[in-house]
Amino acid sequence: MNTLRDTWIVYARQMRPTLRRPVVTALYSMLQPVLYLVLFAPLLTGMPGAMGEDPWQWFVPGMLAMLSLFTTAYAGFGLLPEVRSGAHERLLATPVSRSALLLGRVLRDITVMLVQALVIVAAMLPFGLRPSPVGVLAALVLLAVLGVGLGTLSYLFALVVKVEYLFAALLQAVTMPLILLSGVLLPMDLAPGWLYALSRANPVSHVVDAERALFAGDLTDPSVAVGTAVAVVLAVVALVLGTRTMRRLA
Amino acid sequence: MIHTRALTRDFGTKSGTVQAVRGLDLDVGAGELVALLGPNGAGKSTTLRMLTTLLPPTSGGATVAGRDVVADPAGVRRRIGFVGQGHGAGFDQLARDELVTQGRCYGLGRAEARRRAEALLTELELDGAADRESVRLSGGQRRRLDIAMGLIHRPDLLFLDEPSTGLDPHSRANLWSHVLRMRAEHGTTVVLTTHYLDEADAVAERVVVIDHGRVIADGTPDELKGKVSGDLVSLTTATADAARAAAEAAGRLPGTTAVETDGTEVRLRVPRGDAVLPELLRALDAAGAPLTGVRVQRPTLDDVFLTLTGRSLREGAE
Incomplete structure (x- = not known):
């Protein structure tokens, strides 16, 4: 009933420390994609043809997917100190909606991620990135949907695992294969058959394909529909699981 | 509520x-x-x-x-x-x-x-x-x-x-x-x-x-x-013999319970320890058991816990 209002309250709470140190927060999870852009992407320009005629157009959407993955998948780390200190328990003891406690946090992470994505896209423009403006807008929406799914799952795992070192190990075990099998670094078309098949089972790879089509302005490309469907299903499943867990743990 | x-x-x-x-x-x-x-x-x-x-x-x-x-x-x-x-x-x-x-x-x-x-x-x-x-x-x-x-x-x-x-x-x-x-x-x-x-x-x-x-x-x-039977009175004497004499004399007073001797120390429980004390001191003087110290303690909640469970709450706390 009051979930919307409660979500706003939790979102505002989560945003406050972020807004006090915007630069630190933004840089925190941006480092990895930025390093890839600076230290890896130039290699691709030396491989003409492999990524289509414009390597930036191919590489940057993948980096945004990586950014979304790192910013949201690691979000659970922000919850763990509050679980240990008692702040999470204090909020659970209030009448605030259980789903709002989850959604408000996820929305804060999405906000940070979108700002980071905009910064990266803007920074790449002088280097020759020429994306379709409508496509970029749609790509950011798709990233946000992916982020809702991944972020919710991250909080879910954090609440179940409860301790940082296990959570870190779990994240490593999950995010590395998701990145390697997503084709953000090199085209998965180059992969042997079994590896390509594995990458098709990775939801992130479909989102990456959709992001690339959107940046190129191919809004009707089949990969856009597939990537969107995959991201929406992931988000819905995560939210159902997440809110249910919040109710049970409360 | x-x-x-x-x-x-x-x-x-x-x-x-x-x-x-x-x-x-x-x-x-x-x-x-x-x-x-x-x-x-x-x-x-x-x-x-x-x-x-x-x-x-x-x-x-x-x-x-x-x-x-x-x-x-x-x-x-x-x-x-x-x-x-x-x-x-x-x-x-x-x-x-x-x-x-x-x-x-x-x-x-x-x-x-x-x-x-x-x-x-x-x-x-x-x-x-x-x-x-x-x-x-x-x-x-x-x-x-x-x-x-x-x-x-x-x-x-x-x-x-x-x-x-x-x-x-x-x-x-x-x-x-x-x-x-x-x-x-x-x-x-x-x-x-x-x-x-x-x-x-x-x-x-x-x-x-x-x-x-x-x-x-x-x-x-x-x-x-009140569930604890009375205040705790601790008597200190100069010698173990004096302690034994004091314990005997104190035990004869009405209302005293749980009389224990530990070296030169005697401990006993008595309701209204403050009111009993003058009489207790006279009785000990008469019995020839001079004291070097005396202490009366109201029961604490720890005594209550001890009486109810046989364990001290202080041991349970860190």
């Missing part, structure tokens, strides 16, 4: 099921100030977590502030305040922000939440800490902020789980003066857990002693102390 019926909570552990709370029956009326006292692991916090809907009971039930904790947990949450064992503010949140957010979580409008937050910050002497992140607050300031967060919606019923653990005596006294003043102003019912004997004794009007998940005693601190 609180009625529990056979409230029970089991926890599964590697070595089988542990009953943390076993069939607890407890009634707390409006306006009472009740301390749940017991050693660590007695089931105090588990009880509080069930009453605040943070933990569902395994069996049995409870109504808190007129709402059933299982059927209407949200209704319970709206009517109570809860200050947990930990610190409730996020480490990177400003004290004032957390207080306003807390008020908003209880349905207060923004302006009203701000107004009450300012008032509480002043009342709890947190003005100087309002714009600091909670990680930069002192232990006493953090705990006062917790109390403020528990009070911002002016609940009829406030639960405090180990409110003064880790605080120095000055901060403890300060904390209690605030809680007691708020209670006097709003008629709040207060239920707290503690393993500090002196705290339960000094603050609570009613003490519920819990051990192994059960209520083993319930009453005012004075009523509970």
Whole structure:
């Protein structure tokens, strides 16, 4: 009933420390994609043809997917100190909606991620990135949907695992294969058959394909529909699981 | 305000099921100030977590502030305040922000939440800490902020789980003066857990002693102390012979019980030790058992616990 209002309250709470140190927060999870852009992407320009005629157009959407993955998948780390200190328990003891406690946090992470994505896209423009403006807008929406799914799952795992070192190990075990099998670094078309098949089972790879089509302005490309469907299903499943867990743990 | 019926909570552990709370029956009326006292692991916090809907009971039930904790947990949450064992503010949140957010979580409008937050910050002497992140607050300031967060919606019923653990005596006294003043102003019912004997004794009007998940005693601190048979009188003599003579003479006085001799020390229990003392001293003089020292102690809640369980509460506390 009051979930919307409660979500706003939790979102505002989560945003406050972020807004006090915007630069630190933004840089925190941006480092990895930025390093890839600076230290890896130039290699691709030396491989003409492999990524289509414009390597930036191919590489940057993948980096945004990586950014979304790192910013949201690691979000659970922000919850763990509050679980240990008692702040999470204090909020659970209030009448605030259980789903709002989850959604408000996820929305804060999405906000940070979108700002980071905009910064990266803007920074790449002088280097020759020429994306379709409508496509970029749609790509950011798709990233946000992916982020809702991944972020919710991250909080879910954090609440179940409860301790940082296990959570870190779990994240490593999950995010590395998701990145390697997503084709953000090199085209998965180059992969042997079994590896390509594995990458098709990775939801992130479909989102990456959709992001690339959107940046190129191919809004009707089949990969856009597939990537969107995959991201929406992931988000819905995560939210159902997440809110249910919040109710049970409360 | 609180009625529990056979409230029970089991926890599964590697070595089988542990009953943390076993069939607890407890009634707390409006306006009472009740301390749940017991050693660590007695089931105090588990009880509080069930009453605040943070933990569902395994069996049995409870109504808190007129709402059933299982059927209407949200209704319970709206009517109570809860200050947990930990610190409730996020480490990177400003004290004032957390207080306003807390008020908003209880349905207060923004302006009203701000107004009450300012008032509480002043009342709890947190003005100087309002714009600091909670990680930069002192232990006493953090705990006062917790109390403020528990009070911002002016609940009829406030639960405090180990409110003064880790605080120095000055901060403890300060904390209690605030809680007691708020209670006097709003008629709040207060239920707290503690393993500090002196705290339960000094603050609570009613003490519920819990051990192994059960209520083993319930009453005012004075009523509970009445269960211990009298004051403790300790006599010190110069020699072991004198101690034996003193023990014999003291044992002949009416009302003395549990006479023990330990080297040159004699300990005994007697009702109204202060009134008996002159007579006791004359009897010992007459028996030729000169004393080098004498001490009369009123029973403590620890004596109560010792009498009821054969164990000292101090051993259970850290």
